[in-house]
Amino acid sequence: MAPLGFGMLFGNKDKENWKKFWRFVKSVHPIVNQPLKTVITDQDKGSLGSLWEILPEAGLFHCSFHRR
Numbered sequence: 001m002a003p004l005g006f007g008m009l010f011g012n013k014d015k016e017n018w019k020k021f022w023r024f025v026k027s028v029h030p031i032v033n034q035p036l037k038t039v040i041t042d043q044d045k046g047s048l049g050s051l052w053e054i055l056p057e058a059g060l061f062h063c064s065f066h067r068r
Contacts, residue, residue: 013046017046018046019054023054033058039051039058
């Protein structure tokens with residue numbers, strides 16, 4: 001949950017702020033950008049677009065609650 005808290009510090013949930021957040025996560029935990037790592041999202045378009053750009057190797061999975 002700590003990374004989520006840091007994400008809130010970066011401002012509104014738009015693609016540019018998500019990119020800043022994922023760059024920060026990648027700088028702190030560089031191993032996050034690996035095929036064996038999975039990021040769970042709520043399908044927010046800004047988050048997805050930034051994930052594909054900043055963490056292209058990581059897998060993506062959509063939260064089951066938000067999928068319903």
